[in-house]
Amino acid sequence: MKVVIKQPNEDMEVKDITVNLKNLQGIVDGYIEGVYLGVKMAYKNIFAYGDDEAKLKDKEPNFWLHNKRDVFCGTAIFTKENGFGEEIDLTDDDIKLIKEFLKENKI
Template sequence: MRVLVVEPERRPEVREIDDSLKAMQEIVGGYIQPIYLDNSVALVCNDEGKLMNLPANRGLRNKSGQMYDIVFGTFFLCGTPADSDHFTSLTMEQIEQYRKLFYTPEMFWGMGGHIVCLPLEVD
């Protein structure tokens, strides 16, 4: 299965993984939690990432660009066809769309009761 893996402080990377729960859990480091970004793509992260104090990775934003949540720890994106109950490979178009969306690593700080998100430049 072709997925896009997003690690904290790194740029997204395309990987081929087994279509198994074990392979998915190895990437995220524990129990998986899918977050459906649209009707054909899921962001799969560690279900307990915040509780485990995994590093903050990327902000999730609504259509107007407002951040509504932060994903902690490594996550991956995969396909979720409407007529299937299994995750599938991303298409090349989906890879490009989500590589652009999550291309720049981010850093987060608590400041005055708000969370500040800044881009992190990496090589």
């Protein structure tokens, strides 16, 4: 499945991965949680997975959330769901939207 992976202090990468719990936990290096990214992204069913305990583990900040009222720490995996709870490939338009989101919310 086509996803975007964003590590702190690095450019985003488009990767094709197998989406399952073990792989997601391995990429974020911890227990995963889904993160709401705002209305613009939610409208397109795009969200991010991250380490549920990233702030407790003192992981590096990655990007701002919610008009700079919160920060996403650690590795982010951007993905999309089909409206029925199943992850699906990101489209080229989705990837452009994520790139804009990251530019607007750069730390």
